[in-house]
Amino acid sequence: MSEVAWQKGWWRKDLLSIKELSREEIQMILDTADSFKEISTRDIKKVPTLRGKTVITLFYEPSTRTRTSFEIAAKRLSADTINISVSTSSVVKGETLLDTALNLQAMEPDIIVLRHSAAGAPDMLARALKASVINAGDGFREHPTQALLDMMTVREKKGSLEGLLLAIVGDIAHSRVARSNIYGFKKMGARVRVVGPGTLIPRGIESLGVEVFHDLREGIRGADVVMALRIQRERLEGAFFPSEREYARFFGLSLDVLREMAPNALIMHPGPMNRGVEITPDVADGPGSVILEQVTNGVAVRMAVLYLLAGGTRGEDLH
Amino acid sequence: MSEVAWQKGWWRKDLLSIKELSREEIQMILDTADSFKEISTRDIKKVPTLRGKTVITLFYEPSTRTRTSFEIAAKRLSADTINISVSTSSVVKGETLLDTALNLQAMEPDIIVLRHSAAGAPDMLARALKASVINAGDGFREHPTQALLDMMTVREKKGSLEGLLLAIVGDIAHSRVARSNIYGFKKMGARVRVVGPGTLIPRGIESLGVEVFHDLREGIRGADVVMALRIQRERLEGAFFPSEREYARFFGLSLDVLREMAPNALIMHPGPMNRGVEITPDVADGPGSVILEQVTNGVAVRMAVLYLLAGGTRGEDLH
Amino acid sequence: MSEVAWQKGWWRKDLLSIKELSREEIQMILDTADSFKEISTRDIKKVPTLRGKTVITLFYEPSTRTRTSFEIAAKRLSADTINISVSTSSVVKGETLLDTALNLQAMEPDIIVLRHSAAGAPDMLARALKASVINAGDGFREHPTQALLDMMTVREKKGSLEGLLLAIVGDIAHSRVARSNIYGFKKMGARVRVVGPGTLIPRGIESLGVEVFHDLREGIRGADVVMALRIQRERLEGAFFPSEREYARFFGLSLDVLREMAPNALIMHPGPMNRGVEITPDVADGPGSVILEQVTNGVAVRMAVLYLLAGGTRGEDLH
Numbered sequence: 001m002s003e004v005a006w007q008k009g010w011w012r013k014d015l016l017s018i019k020e021l022s023r024e025e026i027q028m029i030l031d032t033a034d035s036f037k038e039i040s041t042r043d044i045k046k047v048p049t050l051r052g053k054t055v056i057t058l059f060y061e062p063s064t065r066t067r068t069s070f071e072i073a074a075k076r077l078s079a080d081t082i083n084i085s086v087s088t089s090s091v092v093k094g095e096t097l098l099d100t101a102l103n104l105q106a107m108e109p110d111i112i113v114l115r116h117s118a119a120g121a122p123d124m125l126a127r128a129l130k131a132s133v134i135n136a137g138d139g140f141r142e143h144p145t146q147a148l149l150d151m152m153t154v155r156e157k158k159g160s161l162e163g164l165l166l167a168i169v170g171d172i173a174h175s176r177v178a179r180s181n182i183y184g185f186k187k188m189g190a191r192v193r194v195v196g197p198g199t200l201i202p203r204g205i206e207s208l209g210v211e212v213f214h215d216l217r218e219g220i221r222g223a224d225v226v227m228a229l230r231i232q233r234e235r236l237e238g239a240f241f242p243s244e245r246e247y248a249r250f251f252g253l254s255l256d257v258l259r260e261m262a263p264n265a266l267i268m269h270p271g272p273m274n275r276g277v278e279i280t281p282d283v284a285d286g287p288g289s290v291i292l293e294q295v296t297n298g299v300a301v302r303m304a305v306l307y308l309l310a311g312g313t314r315g316e317d318l319h
Numbered sequence: 320m321s322e323v324a325w326q327k328g329w330w331r332k333d334l335l336s337i338k339e340l341s342r343e344e345i346q347m348i349l350d351t352a353d354s355f356k357e358i359s360t361r362d363i364k365k366v367p368t369l370r371g372k373t374v375i376t377l378f379y380e381p382s383t384r385t386r387t388s389f390e391i392a393a394k395r396l397s398a399d400t401i402n403i404s405v406s407t408s409s410v411v412k413g414e415t416l417l418d419t420a421l422n423l424q425a426m427e428p429d430i431i432v433l434r435h436s437a438a439g440a441p442d443m444l445a446r447a448l449k450a451s452v453i454n455a456g457d458g459f460r461e462h463p464t465q466a467l468l469d470m471m472t473v474r475e476k477k478g479s480l481e482g483l484l485l486a487i488v489g490d491i492a493h494s495r496v497a498r499s500n501i502y503g504f505k506k507m508g509a510r511v512r513v514v515g516p517g518t519l520i521p522r523g524i525e526s527l528g529v530e531v532f533h534d535l536r537e538g539i540r541g542a543d544v545v546m547a548l549r550i551q552r553e554r555l556e557g558a559f560f561p562s563e564r565e566y567a568r569f570f571g572l573s574l575d576v577l578r579e580m581a582p583n584a585l586i587m588h589p590g591p592m593n594r595g596v597e598i599t600p601d602v603a604d605g606p607g608s609v610i611l612e613q614v615t616n617g618v619a620v621r622m623a624v625l626y627l628l629a630g631g632t633r634g635e636d637l638h
Numbered sequence: 639m640s641e642v643a644w645q646k647g648w649w650r651k652d653l654l655s656i657k658e659l660s661r662e663e664i665q666m667i668l669d670t671a672d673s674f675k676e677i678s679t680r681d682i683k684k685v686p687t688l689r690g691k692t693v694i695t696l697f698y699e700p701s702t703r704t705r706t707s708f709e710i711a712a713k714r715l716s717a718d719t720i721n722i723s724v725s726t727s728s729v730v731k732g733e734t735l736l737d738t739a740l741n742l743q744a745m746e747p748d749i750i751v752l753r754h755s756a757a758g759a760p761d762m763l764a765r766a767l768k769a770s771v772i773n774a775g776d777g778f779r780e781h782p783t784q785a786l787l788d789m790m791t792v793r794e795k796k797g798s799l800e801g802l803l804l805a806i807v808g809d810i811a812h813s814r815v816a817r818s819n820i821y822g823f824k825k826m827g828a829r830v831r832v833v834g835p836g837t838l839i840p841r842g843i844e845s846l847g848v849e850v851f852h853d854l855r856e857g858i859r860g861a862d863v864v865m866a867l868r869i870q871r872e873r874l875e876g877a878f879f880p881s882e883r884e885y886a887r888f889f890g891l892s893l894d895v896l897r898e899m900a901p902n903a904l905i906m907h908p909g910p911m912n913r914g915v916e917i918t919p920d921v922a923d924g925p926g927s928v929i930l931e932q933v934t935n936g937v938a939v940r941m942a943v944l945y946l947l948a949g950g951t952r953g954e955d956l957h
Contacts, residue, residue: 040427044371046399052682054710064403065422072373072426075399080684080713084702095910103703103909106933107710108678271422272414295425359746363690365718383722384741391692391745394718590741591733614744 010308014126014133017142018183026187030152032304033297039076040299050079053110053310058101059085059136060116065271066136066145069295070113073302079310082109097121098128105129110310114138132309140174145305146270147180149298151188153290154225156297157266161188165262167213167220168192169251170229170278171200171240177270178229182208195219196251199240216251221260227268228253228278244277254280258288266290329627333445333452336461337502345506349471351623352616358395359618369398372629373428377420378404378455379435384590385455385464388614389432392621398629401428416440417447424448429629433457451628459493464624465589466499468617470507472609473544475616476585480507484581486532486539487511488570489548489597490519490559496589497548501527514538515570518559535570540579546587547572547597563596573599577607585609648946652764652771655780656821664825668790670942671935677714678937688717691748691948696739697723697774698754703909704774704783707933708751711940717948720747735759736766743767748948752776770947778812783943784908785818787936789826791928792863794935795904799826803900805851805858806830807889808867808916809838809878815908816867820846833857834889837878854889859898865906866891866916882915892918896926904928 010028018026039045055074057067067083074081084104097116104112111132114122119139126133137143154161166185172178172194185192186209194201195213206212213219220226231247241247253267267279267289275281284291329347337345358364374393376386386402393400403423416435423431430451433441438458445452456462473480485504491497491513504511505528513520514532525531532538539545550566560566572586586598586608594600603610648666656664677683693712695705705721712719722742735754742750749770752760757777764771775781792799804823810816810832823830824847832839833851844850851857858864869885879885891905905917905927913919922929 042371045373045427045429046371052680052684054683054713056706064405068375068401068403068423069426071401072399072428075373075401080710082706082709082713084706086702096913099909099911099913102930103933104706106930107707107937108683108934109710110683271418273418275415275418292421292425295422296427299426361690364692364746365690383724387694387720387722387742388745390720391718391747394692394720590737592737594734594737611740611744614741615746618745 013309014122014135015144015305015309016122016126016133016135018144018147018180018187019142021144021184021187023187026148026151026184029148029301029304029308030155032308033148033152033300034156036303036307037297037300039303040296045076046078047076048078049307050074050077050110050310053077053079054082054108055079055111055113055306056082056084056104056109057113057136058104058115059083060097060114061137063115063137065295066115069298070134070136070302070306073299074306076299077303077306079110079306098124101125101129105131111306134305134309137176139176140179141176142180142183143176144180145298145301146177147184148305149294149301150181150227150268150270151184152297152301153268153294154266156293157290158224161185161190164190164224165222166190166192166225166227167195167223168227168229169195169216169219169253171231172196172205172229173200173202174232175229181227182210186210190225193219193223197241197247216257217260220257222262223260223265224262225266225268226253226258226261227270230270230272231274231278233274233277248277252276252278252280253283255282255286258283261288264288268294271295332628333441333454334463334624334628335441335445335452335454337463337466337499337506338461340463340503340506342506345467345470345503348467348620348623348627349474351627352467352471352619353475355622355626356616356619358622359615364395365397366395367397368626369393369396369429369629372396372398372430373401373426374398374430374432374625375401375403375423375428376432376455377423377434378402379416379433380456382434382456384614385434388617389453389455389621389625392618393625395618396622396625398429398625417443420444420448424450430625453624453628456495458495459498460495461499461502462495463499464617464620465496466503467624468613468620469500469546469587469589470503471616471620472587472613473585474507475612476609477543480504480509483509483543484541485509485511485544485546486514486542487546487548488514488535488538488572490550491515491524491548492519492521493551494548500546501529505529509544512538512542516560516566535576536579539576541581542579542584543581544585544587545572545577545580546589549589549591550593550597552593552596563593567596571595571597571599572602574601574605577602580607583607587613590614651947652760652773653782653943653947654760654764654771654773656782656785656818656825657780659782659822659825661825664786664789664822667786667939667942667946668793670946671786671790671938672794674941674945675935675938677941678934684714684716686716687945688712688715688748688948691715691717692720692746693717693749693751693944694720694722694742694747695751695774696742696753697721698735698752699775701753701775703933704753707936708772708774708940708944711937712944714937715941715944717748717944736762739763739767743769749944772943772947775814777814778817779814780818780821781814782818783936783939784815785822786943787932787939788815788819788865788906788908789822790935790939791906791932792904794931795928796862799823799828802828802862803860804828804830804863804865805833805861806865806867807833807854807857807891809869810834810843810867811838811840812870813867819865820848824848828863831857831861835879835885854895855898858895860900861898861903862900863904863906864891864896864899865908868908868910869912869916871912871915882912886915890914890916890918891921893920893924896921899926902926906932909933
C-alpha cells in the first residue's frame with residue numbers, strides 16, 4: 001500500500017479542508033484507507049507504523065464519536081494519544097487558542113487533531129505549528145475526514161464516484177459535512193444536489209456547482225446516493241422551520257419517498273441520527289443504508305490521514 | 320493457568336450477570352483471576368496477552384473507581400483502552416443507546432464495558448453486538464465483577480465459600496452489588512442473610528433463598544462474612560429512613576456490634592465508604608477488614624474476565 | 639545518563655517539595671532531564687524505560703497543561719497512564735482523599751501524580767502509600783516540577799544559576815510557583831527578589847531570604863531573569879487590587895519597563911498567560927522570552943522525575 005502513496009508522493013503537512021485537495025490527493029487517501037481497513041478486522045488489530053508518535057486530540061466542541069474514531073485509528077497504528085477536551089466552562093480564561101496550541105507544540109506532538117467552533121481555526125494553527133494539524137470540524141466550514149469516509153464508502157459500493165448523482169438533504173446552511181462533501185464529490189466527478197427548505201440553504205450555494213431543490217421527491221429523483229444531515233433540534237424551533245414534526249413530514253427520508261431514487265441507491269447519514277426526524281428507522285436500518293459502514297470506514301480513513309501526515313517525509317515501507 | 324480455563328472451556332461471549340453463570344463458570348473466573356493476580360506485583364506489570372485488542376469503557380453513570388479498575392486491568396494485558404463517559408448533560412440528544420453502541424461496534428472493538436442506569440441495558444447490547452459486553456453495573460440489577468471480586472477475596476481468606484454464612488447489611492433494595500452477591504454466594508454453597516430496615520429490603524427477596532433480618536445484631540450473629548453496603552445519602556432523607564445519624568445507630572457496623580460475628584469473620588465494603596455512617600473507622604481499618612484486598616482483587620478479576628471473553632475462541636497459551 | 643544519577647544515588651520515594659531537596663538532588667534531576675530532553679526530538683519519541691509501570695494522574699483542580707505534560711512524559715517512557723480528574727461536583731460524597739488514595743494504591747500503581755487544593759495533601763498520601771507521590775501543585779504551597787523546569791531553562795541559557803538575580807513579579811501570596819522557585823533558586827546560589835503590590839506579598843516573606851519590592855522598575859533593575867506570575871482575575875476584583883487595568887499599568891511587563899533588566903535577561907511565565915495584563919504580547923513573544931522553552935523542558939523534567947522515582951531502587955541501565 002505504502003507504495004501507491006509514495007509513488008505519487010504526499011507532501012502536505014496538514015489536512016485542513018477538502019477544498020484544497022486535488023483529485024489525486026483524495027484518491028491517494030482513499031487508496032491508503034482501503035489498504036488500512038483490513039487491519040481492524042485482524043485478531044491483533046495493531047501495526048507499529050506510528051510507534052513513538054504523539055497524537056493530541058484537542059476538542060473545543062464535544063464529540064465522542066469523532067474523537068473516539070481518531071483515537072482508535074491512532075492506537076491501531078501504535079501512536080500515543082492524548083485527549084484534551086475543552087468545555088466552554090473550563091476554558092482557561094485569558095489564554096488564546098494560539099497560546100494553547102503553541103504550548104502543546106512545545107511538548108513536541110507530531111499531530112494535533114482540532115475541533116473548533118471557529119471556521120479557519122485549524123488553518124491558523126497549521127501556519128503557526130510545526131506539528132501536523134487535522135481539521136476535525138471547524139464551525140460551519142469543513143469536516144474533511146467525514147467527507148473522505150463518505151467518499152470511501154460510496155467508492156467501495158459503486159466502484160467509482162464518476163458520474164454519480166449525490167443528493168444532500170437537510171440543513172445545508174449549518175453543515176460542514178455538506179460543504180466538505182460538495183467539494184469532494186464534485187472533484188471526483190459526481191453531480192451534487194442540495195435539498196432542503198429555503199431557510200436552511202445558503203444563498204448563492206449554486207456557485208459551488210450544485211443544484212438546489214426545495215422539494216424532497218424532486219431533489220432525490222434519480223439519485224445514486226442520498227445523504228441525510230443531522231437536524232439540530234434547537235435550530236428548528238421557530239427561526240428556521242416551524243417544528244420537528246413539520247420537518248419530518250417534508251424532508252424526512254422515508255421508504256415511500258425513497259422510491260424516487262435510482263435503483264440500488266445508497267442511504268448515508270453522518271450520525272448521530274434523530275430517528276423519526278430526518279430519517280425513519282426502516283430507512284436507517286434498510287437495505288440501502290450504509291450508515292454503519294461509514295463509521296467503519298471512518299477509522300480506516302483516519303488511519304490513512306494520520307499515516308500520510310506523520311510518515312510523509314520518510315518513504316520506507318512501514319508495515 | 321490458561322490450561323485450567325481451556326480444559327473446562329469458556330464459551331460465553333458476554334458477562335452480563337452472576338445469575339446466568341454456573342458454579343463451574345464462577346470457579347473458572349476465580350481460578351483465572353488467582354493466576355493473574357501476581358502480574359500486578361511484578362516489577363514490569365504487563366503481559367502481551369491482549370495486545371492489539373480494543374476495550375471500550377462506556378459509562379453512563381460516573382464511577383472513577385470501577386472504570387479505573389477495568390482500565391488498569393486492560394492495560395496490564397496490553398489492550399488498547401478507550402474511555403467514553405457520557406454525563407447526562409452531554410448525551411447526544413436523539414440518539415438511542417443502541418445506535419451509540421452500533422456505532423462503536425462499527426469501529427471494531429473487542430470488548431465494551433458498559434455501566435448504565437437501566438437494568439438490562441447490557442443484555443440488549445450483547446444481543447446486538449459482535450463485541451463482547453461486560454456489565455459494569457446496570458440499574459439496581461447486577462454488578463457481576465463486583466460479586467466476583469468479593470467471592471475471590473473470601474475464597475482467598477477462607478479457602479472456600481462452601482458452608483459459610485454471609486450477612487449483607489444496608490440498602491438491599493437499591494443495590495446491584497447485593498443482588499449479584501446473593502446469586503454468587505448461594506451458587507458457591509454459602510448461606511446468605513440480608514439485614515436492614517424494612518423500607519430498604521425488597522418484599523419477596525426470600526425467594527432468592529436468603530433470610531431477612533431487621534435487627535443488626537441478630538442478622539450478623541455467627542456470620543463468617545459481613546458486607547456493609549454504601550448508603551446513598553440522598554436516599555436517607557425522609558423517604559426511606561429518618562436520618563444518617565439514625566441509620567448509623569441502628570445499622571452501622573461498629574466494633575461493639577461485630578462481637579456477634581463468628582471468630583475471624585471478614586468485613587467487606589464495595590466502596591466508596593461513608594465512614595461513620597454504614598461503618599465506623601475502627602471497623603473499616605480493623606483486623607477483619609479486607610476492603611482494600613477487594614480492590615486489589617478487582618483488578619485481577621477484571622483481567623480474568625477480559626482475558627476469558629477476548630481469548631475464549633483461541634486456546635493457545637497466551638502468556 | 640543514568641550513571642550520573644546512580645553514582646550519586648537517588649533515594650527518595652516521593653517528590654513533594656523543592657524545600658526538602660538538597661542542591662545535589664536538584665542537580666541530579668536537572669542532569670537527568672537534560673539527557674532525557676533529546677528523546678522528544680527523535681523520530682520515534684519513546685524509550686522502554688518505564689514499560690509495565692502504572693502512572694496515575696489524580697487532579698482535584700483542573701489543569702490541562704500540567705496533566706498533559708505528565709501524561710506525555712510518562713508515555714514517552716512507555717509507562718501506562720490513567721487520568722483521574724475529580725471535579726468538585728463529581729467528588730464522591732463522603733469519601734476522604736485518603737480513602738480514595740488507598741483504593742488507588744490497592745490497584746498497585748507505581749506513581750501517583752497529585753494536584754490538590756489543600757497544602758500538604760501530597761505529603762499525607764506519600765506517608766500512607768507504597769506508591770511514589772509527585773506533588774503537581776498543592777494549594778498555595780509548592781509546585782516542585784514547575785520550579786525544576788524553570789531552573790532547567792535558566793541553567794540551559796545561562797550555564798549556571800550561581801550568582802544570578804531572579805525577580806518574581808506578581809501575586810506572590812497565592813503562588814505555589816513563586817514559593818517553589820524561591821526555594822529552588824536560592825539553593826542553587828541565585829539571589830531572589832519578589833515584586834508586587836503590598837496586598838499580594840505575604841508578610842514575613844523576607845524570612846525565606848528574598849528581597850521585597852513594591853515598584854516594578856526598581857524590582858527588576860539588574861535582574862538576569864524576570865518571572866511574571868499569572869494573575870487570577872477573580873483576585874483582582876476589589877479585594878487585592880483595584881482592577882486588571884491598574885495592575886497592568888503598575889506591574890505588567892512591557893518592553894519599556896524591561897530596559898531596567900540586565901543585558902540578555904530572560905523573561906519567564908509559568909502560563910497560561912493573560913496577554914495585556916501581567917505581560918504584553920511583545921514581551922511574551924520577544925527575544926528574551928523563554929516561555930515556550932519552559933514548556934518543552936517541563937516534559938523533560940517530568941520524565942526525569944518519573945524515571946528517578948520509579949527506577950530509584952534498581953540501578954541497571956534503563957536506556
